[in-house]
Amino acid sequence: MPRRHLVPAALIALATVSPAMVAHAAPDAARGQQLYARCAACHALTFDRVGPRHCGLLGRRAGSVPDFGYSPAMKRSGIVWDEATLDQFLTKPLRMVPGSSMTYAGVPLAADRADLIAYLKSANRGAACQPVPMNG
Amino acid sequence: MSFFQMPTPGAARRLFLGRSGGLMLSGAAVALLAGNDALAAKAGGGKAADIQILNTAIGAELEAIAAYQLGAESKLLSKPVLDLALAFQSHHKEHVTLLSGTVVKLGGKAAEAKAKYNFPVDQLKAELDVLKFAASLEQGAVSAYLGAVPLFGNRDLARAAASILGDEAMHWAILRQAIGEVPVPSAFMS
Numbered sequence: 219m220p221r222r223h224l225v226p227a228a229l230i231a232l233a234t235v236s237p238a239m240v241a242h243a244a245p246d247a248a249r250g251q252q253l254y255a256r257c258a259a260c261h262a263l264t265f266d267r268v269g270p271r272h273c274g275l276l277g278r279r280a281g282s283v284p285d286f287g288y289s290p291a292m293k294r295s296g297i298v299w300d301e302a303t304l305d306q307f308l309t310k311p312l313r314m315v316p317g318s319s320m321t322y323a324g325v326p327l328a329a330d331r332a333d334l335i336a337y338l339k340s341a342n343r344g345a346a347c348q349p350v351p352m353n354g
Numbered sequence: 355m356s357f358f359q360m361p362t363p364g365a366a367r368r369l370f371l372g373r374s375g376g377l378m379l380s381g382a383a384v385a386l387l388a389g390n391d392a393l394a395a396k397a398g399g400g401k402a403a404d405i406q407i408l409n410t411a412i413g414a415e416l417e418a419i420a421a422y423q424l425g426a427e428s429k430l431l432s433k434p435v436l437d438l439a440l441a442f443q444s445h446h447k448e449h450v451t452l453l454s455g456t457v458v459k460l461g462g463k464a465a466e467a468k469a470k471y472n473f474p475v476d477q478l479k480a481e482l483d484v485l486k487f488a489a490s491l492e493q494g495a496v497s498a499y500l501g502a503v504p505l506f507g508n509r510d511l512a513r514a515a516a517s518i519l520g521d522e523a524m525h526w527a528i529l530r531q532a533i534g535e536v537p538v539p540s541a542f543m544s
Binding site: 256260262265266320324 | 409471491495497504
């Protein structure tokens with residue numbers, strides 16, 4: 219393409235990017251990993267702490283990690299964790315599950331929640347969350 | 355000058371202890387709640403919820419105490435860093451004393467330490483690893499208290515939690531400094 223056509227083409231491309239498209243940028247797992255530091259007082263990927271482990275979270279029924287001391291409220295919540303339920307829970311945990319031990323006000327920004335969930339999905343697929351093969 | 359740059363461990367320790375405001379901070383926090391007979395009455399209908407928040411915090415504090423114990427016994431820490439770890443651990447113990455006493459005052463049963471904690475021991479091979487691990491716990495603690503403060507029904511409890519948050523934030527900043535990171539990375543905590 220002749221160089222003189224590049225600038226108008228770029229302007230047309232920019233004009234077609236609406237504010238809504240900018241606001242809904244793709245979730246950023248790398249940024250989500252940074253945000254996950256907020257969870258580090260209570261959670262880890264691979265082992266239970268004050269909160270349950272996050273490996274295997276996506277698709278898991280709430281309150282189902284063996285031997286973890288869940289609140290009765292979480293055990294009977296009937297939630298299965300997916301993008302939608304995680305987004306709802308992270309917005310205001312105690313509004314979704316009153317009586318939960320996760321006494322945390324929530325993650326107010328939708329973009330932060332989306333990035334956190336993207337990180338959790340990525341981590342769940344990653345090496346840290348894969349079962350260690352048994353010898354023999 | 356940072357106490358990590360002092361010429362001898364003794365000088366570093368004196369500098370750290372001389373600068374430490376831990377006793378003043380914990381004293382203020384204890385004064386906030388200790389002997390407050392009106393606490394239970396003021397808690398009102400949110401008492402059970404406040405007890406739950408306090409017990410979650412106690413659980414995290416107890417784990418932090420165990421983590422610092424692990425670091426202290428690891429033989430990976432130089433003397434000034436060991437002194438620092440034990441000082442921070444003592445703060446967490448004071449937090450537990452305050453929070454547990456408050457739970458009892460509210461008529462609840464305080465959370466107790468687990469028989470065993472899981473820590474990434476295989477990743478702690480040098481002093482820097484221990485410092486990074488402690489920093490991650492302290493950062494998480496700042497966020498956890500920040501997320502708990504607005505939930506308390508009793509504003510005295512919110513104030514006490516904010517006081518502890520300030521202590522955790524100072525721990526985190528000093529640990530970041532020790533790691534070689536910018537000690538205070540932003541104007542706001544999240």
